[in-house]
Amino acid sequence: MRVKNIATEDFINYKEPSMFISSCFCSWKCCIEQGLDIGVCQNAPLAQAEIVDIPDEAIYELFVNNPITQAVVIGGLEPMIQANEVISLIDYFRKNGQDCPFVIYTGYCPNEIPKEINLLKQYKNIIIKFGRYIPNAKSKYDEVLGVTLASDNQYAEQIS
Numbered sequence: 001m002r003v004k005n006i007a008t009e010d011f012i013n014y015k016e017p018s019m020f021i022s023s024c025f026c027s028w029k030c031c032i033e034q035g036l037d038i039g040v041c042q043n044a045p046l047a048q049a050e051i052v053d054i055p056d057e058a059i060y061e062l063f064v065n066n067p068i069t070q071a072v073v074i075g076g077l078e079p080m081i082q083a084n085e086v087i088s089l090i091d092y093f094r095k096n097g098q099d100c101p102f103v104i105y106t107g108y109c110p111n112e113i114p115k116e117i118n119l120l121k122q123y124k125n126i127i128i129k130f131g132r133y134i135p136n137a138k139s140k141y142d143e144v145l146g147v148t149l150a151s152d153n154q155y156a157e158q159i160s
């Protein structure tokens with residue numbers, strides 16, 4: 001999978017210790033739709049980072065060899081632009097007997113990505129955080145993720 005970064009341990013995006021994978025691309029919809037500069041996006045600096053193509057097998061080994069992490073979070077930029085690569089990674093984990101939660105942070109709403117949701121639903125234990133980032137909105141604690149999300153329009157759903 002092409003990534004911007006992998007943090008082998010992350011404690012702020014899900015209730016369980018997680019490996020955090022930063023995806024590579026975004027259309028900057030959250031900013032553009034609100035007439036804001038893309039620099040407002042908290043992930044904007046990541047756009048400058050180099051893209052690295054890491055074999056799914058290597059990501060899997062990184063995860064299973066760390067006894068601390070219990071889940072994989074795939075987040076900003078926008079993972080759904082690489083949905084085929086996200087699905088390949090999940091497929092590799094599941095074929096190797098690893099059923100850990102996969103948490104996908106998308107800025108899209110469900111009606112914008114029905115095909116991707118249906119493809120992801122074929123795998124067990126998938127959670128998606130939906131919704132745009134709205135600067136200056138109130139933050140909101142999300143029960144599914146067990147963390148506070150940046151804006152109160154955002155929410156997570158266990159889709160499988």
Ligand code: SF4
Nearest residue numbers: 026028030041107133
């Ligand atoms: S989807 Fe994520 S990376 Fe893209 S503009 Fe929104 S918050 Fe920023």
